[in-house]
Amino acid sequence: MNKIGIVDSSTKALSVSDDRGTSRRRKSSSPAAGAAPRARVNLWVLGILIGVAALWQIASSTHLIDKKFVSDPLSILTSLGRIFTDATALTAIGQTLYAVVVSFVLGAIIGIVLGFFIGLNATVRAAYFPIVRVLMGIPTVVFLPLLILAFGLSTTAGIAFATLVSFVQVVVNVVAGIDLIDPKYYRVAHAFNASKWHLFFHVVVSGAAPGIFAGLYHGLRNSFIGVVIAQLYISAAGGVGFLVYLWTNNFQIDDAMALILLMGAIVIIVGTSWKFVEARVTSWQQR
Amino acid sequence: MKASHLAKVWGLRLLLFAVIVIAWVFGTNVGGISTLILPKITDVLRACVELLGTADIWARIGVTVLEMVIAFLIAASAGLVAGFLLSRREMTGRVGEILLSWGYMFPIVLLYPMFLLWTGVGIESKILYGAVNGFFPIAYNVTLGLRNVEERYLKVGRAFRASPLHTDMVIKMGAARPMILSGLRLGVALVTISVVVAELLGSTTGLGNALQEASTRFNAVDQYALTILLIALTAVLQVIMERALRSRHG
Amino acid sequence: MSQLVVEDLSVEYTSMSGDRFTACTDINLTIESGEFVTIIGPSGCGKSTLLHCLGGLLQPSGGSVKLGESVVDSPDPHKASFVFQDYSLFPWKSVVDNVGMGLKFAGGSKKEVAAQAREKLEFVGLTRFADRYPRELSGGMQQRVSLARALALEPQILLMDEPFGALDEQTRRALGEEMSQILRAAGQTVVLITHSLDEAIFWADRIVVMSASPGRIAEVIEVKHPQPRDLSFMATEEFQQLRVHLFEKVEFNQLQRGPKVSA
Numbered sequence: 001m002n003k004i005g006i007v008d009s010s011t012k013a014l015s016v017s018d019d020r021g022t023s024r025r026r027k028s029s030s031p032a033a034g035a036a037p038r039a040r041v042n043l044w045v046l047g048i049l050i051g052v053a054a055l056w057q058i059a060s061s062t063h064l065i066d067k068k069f070v071s072d073p074l075s076i077l078t079s080l081g082r083i084f085t086d087a088t089a090l091t092a093i094g095q096t097l098y099a100v101v102v103s104f105v106l107g108a109i110i111g112i113v114l115g116f117f118i119g120l121n122a123t124v125r126a127a128y129f130p131i132v133r134v135l136m137g138i139p140t141v142v143f144l145p146l147l148i149l150a151f152g153l154s155t156t157a158g159i160a161f162a163t164l165v166s167f168v169q170v171v172v173n174v175v176a177g178i179d180l181i182d183p184k185y186y187r188v189a190h191a192f193n194a195s196k197w198h199l200f201f202h203v204v205v206s207g208a209a210p211g212i213f214a215g216l217y218h219g220l221r222n223s224f225i226g227v228v229i230a231q232l233y234i235s236a237a238g239g240v241g242f243l244v245y246l247w248t249n250n251f252q253i254d255d256a257m258a259l260i261l262l263m264g265a266i267v268i269i270v271g272t273s274w275k276f277v278e279a280r281v282t283s284w285q286q287r
Numbered sequence: 288m289k290a291s292h293l294a295k296v297w298g299l300r301l302l303l304f305a306v307i308v309i310a311w312v313f314g315t316n317v318g319g320i321s322t323l324i325l326p327k328i329t330d331v332l333r334a335c336v337e338l339l340g341t342a343d344i345w346a347r348i349g350v351t352v353l354e355m356v357i358a359f360l361i362a363a364s365a366g367l368v369a370g371f372l373l374s375r376r377e378m379t380g381r382v383g384e385i386l387l388s389w390g391y392m393f394p395i396v397l398l399y400p401m402f403l404l405w406t407g408v409g410i411e412s413k414i415l416y417g418a419v420n421g422f423f424p425i426a427y428n429v430t431l432g433l434r435n436v437e438e439r440y441l442k443v444g445r446a447f448r449a450s451p452l453h454t455d456m457v458i459k460m461g462a463a464r465p466m467i468l469s470g471l472r473l474g475v476a477l478v479t480i481s482v483v484v485a486e487l488l489g490s491t492t493g494l495g496n497a498l499q500e501a502s503t504r505f506n507a508v509d510q511y512a513l514t515i516l517l518i519a520l521t522a523v524l525q526v527i528m529e530r531a532l533r534s535r536h537g
Numbered sequence: 538m539s540q541l542v543v544e545d546l547s548v549e550y551t552s553m554s555g556d557r558f559t560a561c562t563d564i565n566l567t568i569e570s571g572e573f574v575t576i577i578g579p580s581g582c583g584k585s586t587l588l589h590c591l592g593g594l595l596q597p598s599g600g601s602v603k604l605g606e607s608v609v610d611s612p613d614p615h616k617a618s619f620v621f622q623d624y625s626l627f628p629w630k631s632v633v634d635n636v637g638m639g640l641k642f643a644g645g646s647k648k649e650v651a652a653q654a655r656e657k658l659e660f661v662g663l664t665r666f667a668d669r670y671p672r673e674l675s676g677g678m679q680q681r682v683s684l685a686r687a688l689a690l691e692p693q694i695l696l697m698d699e700p701f702g703a704l705d706e707q708t709r710r711a712l713g714e715e716m717s718q719i720l721r722a723a724g725q726t727v728v729l730i731t732h733s734l735d736e737a738i739f740w741a742d743r744i745v746v747m748s749a750s751p752g753r754i755a756e757v758i759e760v761k762h763p764q765p766r767d768l769s770f771m772a773t774e775e776f777q778q779l780r781v782h783l784f785e786k787v788e789f790n791q792l793q794r795g796p797k798v799s800a
Contacts, residue, residue, distance in 0.1 A: 044382045069405060123292065127299035137476050137525050139483035142495075142514045145502035149324045149510065221392065228396055232488050241397070248400035260397045271392040439625040446594055446612050446619045447639040447690075457641070461629040 071253045079258035089243065089259065096227055096239040099155060103162035104223040108216055110163070111170025115215065118171065119178035120204070132171050140165045144233060158230030158237045165226040169218035177211010178204065213278040217271070224267060326508045334512035344497070348520060351482065351493040354413040355524060359478045361414070362421030363471060369422075370429025370467075374459075380434045387430065390423040396484065403489050413485040413493070420481040421474040428470025432463030468532050475528040479521045494520060538693035538726055539605025541568040541591065541617075546600035548586050560586040561752030564600070566745065568694065568728060573721070573764070575741040576730045577787055583752025584730045585698055591728060592617040592696045604693065614639050618692035622699040624683040626671040633658060633667040636685045643690065657685040660719065677708045684716065688725075695720070697729040701736065713739060714768050721765040734783045738776060739766065746786050756786060 053073045059065045060072035067075070083089040118125050118132070144161050151157035185203050194202070205212075231241025240263055247256035308328065314320040315327045322330075338344045373383035395416070402412045436459050444458045460467075486495025494517055501509035547562035561583030568574055576584045589595035590602055593612040602609040604616050618639070626635045637645075637654030645653070658664050661681040671679055680700055687695055701709045717740050720727055731737050737744050741760050748755040760779065762770055770776055 041378070041381045041385070044378060045385050048382065048386065123295045124299065126292070127296045128303070131300070131303070134522065137479075138518045138521050139480040141480070141484045141487055142498065142517045144487070145498060145510055146514060148502065149507055225394055225396055228394055229484060229488070232396065232399070244397050245400045248404055253401075256401065260394075260401075263397060264393045267394055268389050268392050272389075439621070439623055440627060442594070442621070443619075443625045443627075443638070444642070446592065446621075447614045447642050447686075448612055449642040453642050457638075458627070461627055464629055 068251065069253065071257045075254040076258045076261060079254040080262060083255065083258055083262065092239050092243045095155070095237075096224075096231070096241070099159050099162060099227040099230075099237075099239065100220075100223050103159045103166055103227060104220050106159075106163045107166030107219050107223060108170055111167040111215060111219060112174055112212065114167070115171040115174025115212075116178070116204075119175040119208075125175065129175055132168060132175075135168050136172055140168070141229060144230060148234065153234045153236045155237045155239075158227055158234060158239075161230050162223045162226030166219040166223040169222050170215040173211050173215025173218060174208060175211075177208035177215070180211060181207035210278070210282045213274075213282065217274050217278070220274075221267070221271065323505070323507055326511055330508050331511040331515070334508045335515055338509070338512055338516065344494070344516070347492060347494045347497050348516075350410065351486065351495060351520065352524070354410050354417060354486075354493065355479050355482045358414045358417030358482060359421055359475060361418040362425055362474055362478060365418070366422050366425030366470070366474065367429055367467075369426040370433065373426070373430045374433035380430055383430050384427065384434075387423055387427040391427060395420055399485060399488060402485075408489055408491050410493075413482050413490065416485045417478045417482040421478040424477060425470045425474040428466050428473070429463070432466030432470070433459050435466075436462040471532050472529060475525055475532070479524055483517060483521065538570040540570070541566075541609075541694060541726075542603045543567070543587075543591070544601050544603070546587070546590060546597045546602065548583065548590065548595065549598040559751035561747075562599075563753055566754065568726065570693075570726055571724050573717070573727045573740055573742045574729070574745060575737040575743075576728065576745045576747060577732070577734065577737040577783065578747030578752070578755075579749045579787055581752070582747040582749040584747055586752070587747075588696050588698050588728065588730050591694070592619055594619070614643070614687075614690045614692055616692060617694045617696050618687040618690055620680070620683050620687045620695065620697040620700045622702045624671075624676075624679045624703075626679055626682055626686075628671050631668050631670055632663065632674070632682050635671065635682055636689055638686055639690045653689055654685075657689045658682075660688065660723075661685045662715075675708075676704050677712050680704070680712065681716075688723075693726060695725055695727045697727065699730050699732060702732065709733070709736070710768065714766075718765045718767075734780055734787065735771065737783065738779045739770060744779075744783070746783065758782070 056070075057073045060067045060070070118128050140161075143164060144157070147157045147160050147164075151160060181203065185207060186199070189199050189203050227239065228241040231237045231239040232245050235242050235245070240259060244256050244259055247253075247259070311325065311328050314325050315322060369383075369387075373379045373387075398419075399412075399416055402415050406412045406415055440458050440462050441454070444454045449458065483495045486493045487499050490496040490499070494513065498510060498513040498517060501513055543564055543566040546564040548560040549562075550558045550560060552558055564587060576587065578584050586595060590597050591609070593602075593609045593616075596610055609616065626632075627638065630638070633651065633654050636658055637650040640650040640653055655664065655667060658667055661684055663678060663681055663685070666674060666678065666682075671682065674682065680703075683700070701713060704712065713736060727740075729736075729740055731740075738760060742764070744758040744760060745754055746756040746758065747753065758779065762773070762775055
């Protein structure tokens, strides 16, 4: 998350534009303390994670909590090892990744195209953007049963659903990104008689880059969540969602937990790296 | 915003609406899409009205709203308290921000079957799920907002000898208000969406449950009708909260 | 009000890399009741640092600041109250609430605070805007609110850190004339930092000229023209001569190492 706070893009557009208005540097509340080094912070984070795991293990071993319901770190680690050699699990992970990638790519393409279409024309924007924003607020999961009606109880329905939840995020963020382009860049380009294509590539695309990046991030994240929700709902779709559901219901908590934490870890690693890359690529933006 | 512009805007919206309606009508009447998949628009609308006439639907709406409200209250209070406490020190603030953002990224939906196992199929699991989902973005925004109060405001506090209590309540909370409110708005959206997801994935009552049951019974008309009702319900709730949580003055 | 006496004041910083950096040193200064003192000097001469020490927002590394008998080592808006360059009004509070902020922090009741705040708002001529919000006001008006806020606690000394720096030339002059007359009429003791040569001369009974690296007092100039003044003062011979003199001293950087001066 950047310093603007957690955003789904509807709020991002608001918070970021407030930030634009005041060019004051934001400083932390304790003036002298900006000095706490990154390494120390990371150490603390690691320490807390290890600490929690240790407490968990102790509570489970001393029967303070019922291992049958929540498992414990050691059992989870054992399960993790098993998962990596288990054909069912690996297939499921593969299915899930496939669905995520397909829905993300589709969602990204539709989202970016629509996003630029809506964002670049003031009238179209005024007409359709509010509708898209509303789409973000409603529980798009309600469309899943409808998509099942159309595509049957299959992976396709899941991919369609994940594409839907994904492209909405992309569109909103792309439009917000275009909105944030400082009008003076347009003026400069005009003053230098830039052609429409020049304008598009050099000003619009670069200027909207943070928005596009944010959109792709949220799009990817929503693709994953969408795929998983579909898998939890449609057992025929297989995948990680189905396995977690199956194992949990069979009281194979160790295995379920292991899979969940594995997926969680992957998501967090991908998400954090993405933020890192985004910060680098858009570092020229003064925020 | 000239009249002509406004006209164009509404014109475009009407166009979209017309296209959808025409496609729907065409699809069901002439286009040959089975009404099992795409029921007639008139049937759906009629079903909506009929459903709203039943006591059962209103009872279900009550349950769903209750779940959403309780979940949000828990998420908001926990989030505000956690964010406030974490923001007081540099280290807890920075570590907290990282962990909270991870919590937000984590696919909590994968834990839902376990929530069902732990607390059963009743409203508790929906409330738990909604609250957990809402907690992370709220707590994160509160922490971030309180930690990034502009130095110049704190300087005014020092120059005018504000007590620690005043500094927290008047200056920091005031300065962080926009970010806190945006976190709460996001929390509302997430809670409402999560509760519906939870009901769809396993419940015995509530509006989402009705949709799930209609889906199992392959009752397409009711499915569409209930989808519309669910969308309307969450939209209404969110609009109410948007109004309540609107940031008034920068 | 008692005298504000600055004795052998120096402020040193240690940077992150361990270098010692002297913001200002050998500062000796006495401010009398009712005086209007301006401080001017090139960038980096420590004038802002000095002002912060005068108000207790910063502790000196050496020497002392005394108001009467007591040492100034922490902020006390009843003794010395600040007006900052960026006004720093709280955007989430109304104008009248902003003016009453200092009173609120000092623990006044809601009624008292509101009454006092409105009175001070009237003093700076902004009664009509009491219930507006800062962002609805122009820069000049916001600065007046900031002034009202500082005056609400009836401080012995008013400390102003380039209060008009963010305003345009015309607003600056008009506001400056008006404010100096108001403060003069109230008999307020003021220490004002400015970058503007015109301001430094116009407002002042005495001008403290500082030199940079490290910051020292290079010269103290008395401006004898009677108070209260209006803008016609700026057209006089006396004003022009002072201006030329100041220009040489400040902008020509003729002072690398000024001689030690007590004022």
